[in-house]
Amino acid sequence: xxxxxxxxxxxxxxxxxxxxxxxxxxxxxxxxxxxxxxxxxxxxxxxxxxxxxxxxxxxxxxxxxxxxxxxxxxxxxxxxxxxxxxxxxxxxxxxxxxxxxxxxxxxxxxxxxxx
Amino acid sequence: xxxxxxxxxxxxxxxxxxxxxxxxxxxxxxxxxxxxxxxxxxxxxxxxxxxxxxxxxxxxxxxxxxxxxxxxxxxxxxxxxxxxxxxxxxxxxxxxxxxxxxxxxxxxxxxxxx
Numbered sequence: 001x002x003x004x005x006x007x008x009x010x011x012x013x014x015x016x017x018x019x020x021x022x023x024x025x026x027x028x029x030x031x032x033x034x035x036x037x038x039x040x041x042x043x044x045x046x047x048x049x050x051x052x053x054x055x056x057x058x059x060x061x062x063x064x065x066x067x068x069x070x071x072x073x074x075x076x077x078x079x080x081x082x083x084x085x086x087x088x089x090x091x092x093x094x095x096x097x098x099x100x101x102x103x104x105x106x107x108x109x110x111x112x113x114x115x
Numbered sequence: 116x117x118x119x120x121x122x123x124x125x126x127x128x129x130x131x132x133x134x135x136x137x138x139x140x141x142x143x144x145x146x147x148x149x150x151x152x153x154x155x156x157x158x159x160x161x162x163x164x165x166x167x168x169x170x171x172x173x174x175x176x177x178x179x180x181x182x183x184x185x186x187x188x189x190x191x192x193x194x195x196x197x198x199x200x201x202x203x204x205x206x207x208x209x210x211x212x213x214x215x216x217x218x219x220x221x222x223x224x225x226x227x228x229x
Contacts, residue, residue, distance in 0.1 A: 040222075041221050043219045
């Protein structure tokens with residue numbers, strides 16, 4: 001499968017723990033996006049990268065959230081000191097270029113449950 | 116701020132019924148519009164997209180959508196739904212400028228009974 005890959009698919013963690021999710025985009029795609037989706041809502045944009053540069057991070061939900069894409073390939077999203085309100089599906093998407101007419105391809109997401 | 120509204124939260128139809136899902140966007144500039152579908156247990160998939168040109172766009176699986184600029188709308192239609200169309204449908208908009216991200220509506224759950 002050459003689509004967007006996310007790992008793990010499911011994560012259960014205790015409140016206060018740190019979690020890290022990984023996203024592997026489609027190989028030639030230089031843009032990578034992170035979204036969060038809660039029950040009954042559409043995906044909510046968090047941040048995006050062009051190659052290794054994080055070009056937009058103002059939508060990250062708090063300073064507990066951070067993302068990296070160190071070599072311009074895979075990306076990680078970290079949540080520190082998790083809270084129950086962080087429970088959600090975290091989606092990654094990638095695209096070739098970031099122009100207005102490019103299509104984003106989504107992964108299957110990582111479902112986080114904070115207990 | 117850019118936003119997308121989907122008016123129908125849950126739509127229930129019988130097979131062969133016609134479908135129309137509403138979508139309105141709020142953005143003063145030029146936007147690009149999308150409909151994504153999420154089948155149970157699967158990832159988001161693109162149904163169709165509008166960038167420019169003919170305001171009536173056709174997508175996969177017999178879906179189409181019409182962009183009406185004066186109404187800021189991009190409604191999704193299908194003349195005859197099938198049980199396999201049961202899924203969640205998301206409308207999304209992206210400002211027509213480089214570096215912007217997709218903004219999604221809250222989604223509409225479609226349930227089709229056979």
